[in-house]
Amino acid sequence: MTATYVYGLVRAEAKLPSGLDGLGPSGRVGTIAHQQVAAIVSDVPTDRPLGTRDDLLAHERVLDAVAERTAVLPMRFPAVVEEDGVVSELLAPHQNRFMEALARLDGLVQFNVKGRFEREPVLREIAQADDRIIALRDQVSGQPEDATYYDRIRLGELVVTAMQQRRDEVGRRVLERLQPCAEDISPRRLVEPDEVVNAAFLVGRDRIKKFDDALDGVARELAGRVRFRLVGPLAPYDFVPED
Amino acid sequence: MTMATQRSTAGQVERYTGGGPSGLAEVVELILDKGLVIDVFVRVSLVGIEILTIDARIVVASVDTFLRFAEATNRLDLYAHGGKDLGDLAESVTRGGAKGKTSGALEGAVEKVGEVFTKGRRRDDGDEEDDDDDEPAPRRRARPRARERR
Amino acid sequence: MGIFTGLLTLPLAPVRGVVWLAEQIQDFAEEQYYDPANIRAELERVDEARQTGEMTEEECTEWENELLRRLMFRQG
Numbered sequence A: 001m002t003a004t005y006v007y008g009l010v011r012a013e014a015k016l017p018s019g020l021d022g023l024g025p026s027g028r029v030g031t032i033a034h035q036q037v038a039a040i041v042s043d044v045p046t047d048r049p050l051g052t053r054d055d056l057l058a059h060e061r062v063l064d065a066v067a068e069r070t071a072v073l074p075m076r077f078p079a080v081v082e083e084d085g086v087v088s089e090l091l092a093p094h095q096n097r098f099m100e101a102l103a104r105l106d107g108l109v110q111f112n113v114k115g116r117f118e119r120e121p122v123l124r125e126i127a128q129a130d131d132r133i134i135a136l137r138d139q140v141s142g143q144p145e146d147a148t149y150y151d152r153i154r155l156g157e158l159v160v161t162a163m164q165q166r167r168d169e170v171g172r173r174v175l176e177r178l179q180p181c182a183e184d185i186s187p188r189r190l191v192e193p194d195e196v197v198n199a200a201f202l203v204g205r206d207r208i209k210k211f212d213d214a215l216d217g218v219a220r221e222l223a224g225r226v227r228f229r230l231v232g233p234l235a236p237y238d239f240v241p242e243d
Numbered sequence B: 001m002t003m004a005t006q007r008s009t010a011g012q013v014e015r016y017t018g019g020g021p022s023g024l025a026e027v028v029e030l031i032l033d034k035g036l037v038i039d040v041f042v043r044v045s046l047v048g049i050e051i052l053t054i055d056a057r058i059v060v061a062s063v064d065t066f067l068r069f070a071e072a073t074n075r076l077d078l079y080a081h082g083g084k085d086l087g088d089l090a091e092s093v094t095r096g097g098a099k100g101k102t103s104g105a106l107e108g109a110v111e112k113v114g115e116v117f118t119k120g121r122r123r124d125d126g127d128e129e130d131d132d133d134d135e136p137a138p139r140r141r142a143r144p145r146a147r148e149r150r
Numbered sequence C: 001m002g003i004f005t006g007l008l009t010l011p012l013a014p015v016r017g018v019v020w021l022a023e024q025i026q027d028f029a030e031e032q033y034y035d036p037a038n039i040r041a042e043l044e045r046v047d048e049a050r051q052t053g054e055m056t057e058e059e060c061t062e063w064e065n066e067l068l069r070r071l072m073f074r075q076g
Helices: A053-067 A083-091 A095-105 A119-128 A131-140 A149-181 A205-221 B024-031 B063-074 B086-096 B104-118 C002-008 C012-034 C036-052 C057-072
Strands: A003-011 A030-034 A037-042 A080-082 A108-117 A184-187 A195-204 A226-234 B006-010 B013-017
Touching: A003 A053, A003 A083, A003 A095, A030 A083, A037 A053, A037 A083, A037 A095, A053 A226, A053 B024, A053 C057, A080 A083, A108 A149, A108 A205, A119 A131, A119 A149, A119 B063, A131 A149, A131 B063, A149 A184, A149 A195, A149 A205, A149 B063, A195 A205, A195 A226, A205 A226, A205 B013, B024 C036, B024 C057, C012 C036, C012 C057, C036 C057
Parallel strands: A226 B013
Antiparallel strands: A003 A037, A003 A080, A030 A037, A108 A195, A108 A226, A184 A195, B006 B013
């Protein structure tokens, strides 16, 4: 019984980049193929559980390097199977499903876009637009915290509500501007009120520049109010078929 | 050959390109939450391997968030040089952009965003606490816990 | 001696109440400790610390591995 780590799935004829570093002791990464699909595999550390920083980074780096070249279905971390099971349990029973998914992802890579309000300018605009906020601010400033507890909550609530309204609107428009350059969008959960955008985009390899320019354009218009972060190209983590 | 992540700030966008995310937090977001899950995994019983499902709980702004933003507003210098009104801001984004019909994909995306705010159970927003890191780790206890698979 | 006699005759209910409360606090603390969202937020802080050089590479890696261990640990 040999434990095998599976990073992702590619077409059997796909050419993997050289120099991939696996998370196992050998450091090697190879493939196990069955008919039209192949699993990208490596050995697994045997002396400890998986889940260190290095393990995670290795998993992601293998996948993103492969994604630069060819369609790949990334596995969630961790993905360990018995070596014998790679074909009999993984590739053979799901052959069609995998082929369909790979066909859908052909020529596409993922980009993650994150946008966040610049706090000060936006807070300033919010405060200046609402007299109640200025009034509350005057009321609480310089006062001891316990005395002004409810006032501060009220102030914060007004500010947060206003900020969320603005970020919903700005976020929607950012998505509108990027949408024509992407095949698919998978928005992620926004956590803080000042998060404007957090989404994964599926972009054609031949339209990366167009996507990039569109983001640059909207970022320039929002300069000083929103700062953006672009990560990619990535393997299509957010666009795999669900069970 | 290892891919080196290029970090550049051309224009207004901070770019991490050519090698994937630079930070572990981002990697965690990608490979623990997303990616294919097949139930055939973990038939080999290796020590400590668990399939992870990250709770997809909805974060609703809480008192803690309000207090933090109140604090930020208090510390604000209200009368620094004014910039564009945010009202203009939203407008300028549309003006500058191509006038395109909202396609199904976008509607889906916008709906999804709306969904996020209505589905799921409430929870207190506890991130960004100024927590004392010297807190002793709680004893581990076995306790049944419902998990959601995304 | 008299004090101990007194303690022995205390009804059980209040003691149970205190234990129950302690368990609630323990539960909450544990929930926070293992909460993926909190762990994620902390991972981001480590990212920053690494970038600003506030902590050494080894310190950051150790911290991250500890956070990952917490993240991977599943209760129940």
